[in-house]
Amino acid sequence: MANAFTLRIYVPSGDPEGVRIVDRMNWTGRGYVVPRDRWIEVKNRAELANPGVYILIGYETDEIGVERPVAYIGQTDNVKTRIENHDIGKEFWEQAILFISTNYGLNRAHTTWLEWELIQRALSARRCRLENKIEPGEPNLIESEKADTRAFLNEMVRLMPVMGVQIFEAAKTAAPAELAAAGLLPAIGESKDLIVVPAQKEGFEHAFINQNAWWSIRVAEKHRANLKWIAAYQVSPIAAVTHIAEIDHLEPYGDTGKWKVVFKGPAIKLPKTIPFGDAPSGAMQGPRYTTYSALQKAQSVKDLVK
CATH class of the missing domain: 3.10.590.10 (ph1033 like domains)
Known part of the structure; x- marks a missing residue:
């Protein structure tokens, strides 16, 4: 059984369907759930001008009328600038999931590895169609850096179901x-x-x-x-x-x-x-x-x- 944990979810606008900011005690990261039409409410937060990783999520209808998630996974040195660009350049997405470090502990090497690992998990789970056109190779990190980055990732993955994201975990069939x-x-x-x-x-x-x-x-x-x-x-x-x-x-x-x-x-x-x-x-x-x-x-x- 997984260990119990406590989350803090802050709703700046007071609307539960609006922007939600998620963190937990003793974790240096923070997650943001941002509906596309609410991006203007959060984009000027100072911490979003820092490195991070993000998932853009939308939905498409297949040939027989069934809705399925579509996702784009990325990393950036400046979350605000990158999401601003995607707001102009990408049509499909309806919601952005953002992750940053609150102590500025993420650099380009960390975010590139996190992007790579999330893409691998999404491909393995097969619960969405990825918009990413190029599948990157695994970035090089020294052993201690990878351990720290993986710990950050584990906390991200733990929070995602609470944030409404299930595309990284394959449903399992019991033997x-x-x-x-x-x-x-x-x-x-x-x-x-x-x-x-x-x-x-x-x-x-x-x-x-x-x-x-x-x-x-x-x-x-x-x-x-x-x-x-x-x-x-x-x-x-x-x-x-x-x-x-x-x-x-x-x-x-x-x-x-x-x-x-x-x-x-x-x-x-x-x-x-x-x-x-x-x-x-x-x-x-x-x-x-x-x-x-x-x-x-x-x-x-x-x-x-x-």
């Missing part, structure tokens, strides 16, 4: 043994190894068929370790389960606790589609869990949602 120990696995013989997802025509064709994947869905924790198959229920006017694919892996999608399901290969059309039939109204408004064997025997969706 079956861990799930069983937590009492989250179904009893033997009841494991649900197939998820049925409702799909609109455009999303079905673009993602399920052409991309061999399905994304932005919530997957119950107790089922993640057992899922081997995904089936598509095409909504009205088709109103039937029509295709199935074998699952290769699940990966976090965005920063909202949703997932992307990646297939091992192209989806296969079922020899016989499974109509909605006499299933209860609303039965396929969200993902449903069943078994591969149940899908093989099903005469209608009602047989899958028992």
